[in-house]
Amino acid sequence: MNGQILSGRIIEVEAYLAFEDEAAHSFKGETKRTKSLFSEPGIAYIYSIHQQVCFDVVCTTPTSVLVRSLEPIEGIELMKELRGKVNLKDLTSGPGKLCKALGITKQHDGIDLVNSEIYIVDDGFKSTEIIKSKRIGISKAQHHEYRFSIESEFLSKKT
DNA sequence: CAGACGATGCACT
């Protein structure tokens, strides 16, 4: 962003299935808001909730993965600037937070995540363990264990 | 147009 690289390691995600998942936005069918979900795989689905925005990666439409938490790697100072003065551990520890920290807005909704200014790469990091747990912050279908996180020094600092 | 809702963040206990 602005010639500055902002990067972070994804340490927590949640999966949202196509139609059998009552909590997914795709459950009620396509709307103006969810059109990116039904568009094509490999793009970003960015939606607003309350005063925040959340960032999804569309898999097989309309199935998506919500990026819940990030470990800041590059551009930390700029992230702090974008977020306002916050502690490092709070910089990207939530869907809305990480979007603001990375400068992601709704104008990025539906963009290609391979050839755009926002992209995901494999940094070769091998997690020792994938932690599976129940999803958080939703009112429906909470029993599904579609929340996945990885071991991280950053994560252990939080707790 | 009015009303309801939410994949949140923040302050507080």
Add this chain to the structure above:
DNA sequence: GTGCATCGTCTGG
């Protein structure tokens, strides 16, 4: 852990 502010989007009239 709990409660609430707050606003874009969806739905119904």
